[in-house]
Amino acid sequence: MNTEQSVETICESHCPVSTPEGNDSKKGQLKRTPLSKFKKIHSHFKSPLQVLESAKVSPAEEVEELERRREQLDTEIAQLEAEGYRVEELEHHIDKLHEYNDIKDIGQSLLGRIAALRGTTTRDLYAHFGLELDD
Numbered sequence: 853m854n855t856e857q858s859v860e861t862i863c864e865s866h867c868p869v870s871t872p873e874g875n876d877s878k879k880g881q882l883k884r885t886p887l888s889k890f891k892k893i894h895s896h897f898k899s900p901l902q903v904l905e906s907a908k909v910s911p912a913e914e915v916e917e918l919e920r921r922r923e924q925l926d927t928e929i930a931q932l933e934a935e936g937y938r939v940e941e942l943e944h945h946i947d948k949l950h951e952y953n954d955i956k957d958i959g960q961s962l963l964g965r966i967a968a969l970r971g972t973t974t975r976d977l978y979a980h981f982g983l984e985l986d987d
Contacts, residue, residue, distance in 0.1 A: 909917075960974070963981075967974045978985055 963974045963977050967977050970977075975985065977983075
């Protein structure tokens with residue numbers, strides 16, 4: 853008997869196997885996930901998309917709610933237009949916000965690279981360049 857055969861013989865009777873072909877009598881003893889004091893790890897999966905029976909509404913009720921919501925939004929739009937706001941102005945502001953966010957992302961990326969090169973934190977660089985952390 854060589855070494856591989858002797859190990860196989862020993863493990864057949866003493867080593868728990870976690871493969872599907874393994875010994876089913878020891879399945880309850882094997883746990884791959886560590887225990888956690890924060891949540892129940894070995895509980896059943898609960899889909900976030902499950903809808904309770906009491907929460908279901910009929911299609912007619914859903915249509916009514918959507919119509920009420922549309923009327924409410926139309927009223928708000930009319931009120932904003934009466935105050936002098938225009939859709940084109942809103943689109944202009946949205947474009948400017950996108951541009952601002954892109955520039956800010958590039959600036960933060962550069963600060964991160966400078967911090968890495970200097971071996972410091974971006975927080976320290978904010979102070980060095982006279983920037984507020986809220987910027």
